Structures are given as C-alpha cells and as structure tokens.
Amino acid sequence: MWICPACNGLSPVTVPCPNCRTPLDDHGPVEDFAQPYSPYDVDNELDNLVAGPTTGRCCHLLVCPRCGTDHRMALSLKLI
Numbered sequence: 001m002w003i004c005p006a007c008n009g010l011s012p013v014t015v016p017c018p019n020c021r022t023p024l025d026d027h028g029p030v031e032d033f034a035q036p037y038s039p040y041d042v043d044n045e046l047d048n049l050v051a052g053p054t055t056g057r058c059c060h061l062l063v064c065p066r067c068g069t070d071h072r073m074a075l076s077l078k079l080i
C-alpha cells in the first residue's frame, strides 16, 4: 500500500524556512492545493490514469515557528 512517510513518522519533514532558516513545523496533511492550470496538466492527468494511483502525493502544510511563513509541500508516497 502507498503511505506518506511523513504522516507515518517514517521520515519527518525537515525543511528549513527559506526566509530565516528555522526548521519548519509540519502541520500535517492538507487538501491538495489547486495547481495553477496549465496546458501540461492535461497530459499529466492522462498519465496518472494509466500509471495508477492519482493520490501519489501527500500535501503537507509547513509553518515556520519563527516568522510564520507557511508552505505547502507535496510529498511523494512510499510503497510498502
């Protein structure tokens, strides 16, 4: 099955804040954010339909405890 390594504690997210270099806090998964539409998405969608799980990524909300910047990062799922 496909799992998110961060959600399962296998591999916590350790990403420094781009502003102040403080390690970001992982606030857990959020609904996949809306990607800006581009013509390329059409091809990718077709690929996903053929290749398998469309939920190949887990989107996490990361917040900097120091400057409050928030980031969203799509983490690759792992097959276990």
Ligand SMILES: [Zn+2]
Pocket: 004, 005, 006, 007, 028, 029, 058, 059, 060, 075
């Ligand atoms: Zn996750």
Ligand SMILES: [Zn+2]
Pocket: 017, 018, 019, 020, 021, 022, 064, 065, 066, 067, 068, 069
């Ligand atoms: Zn920061």
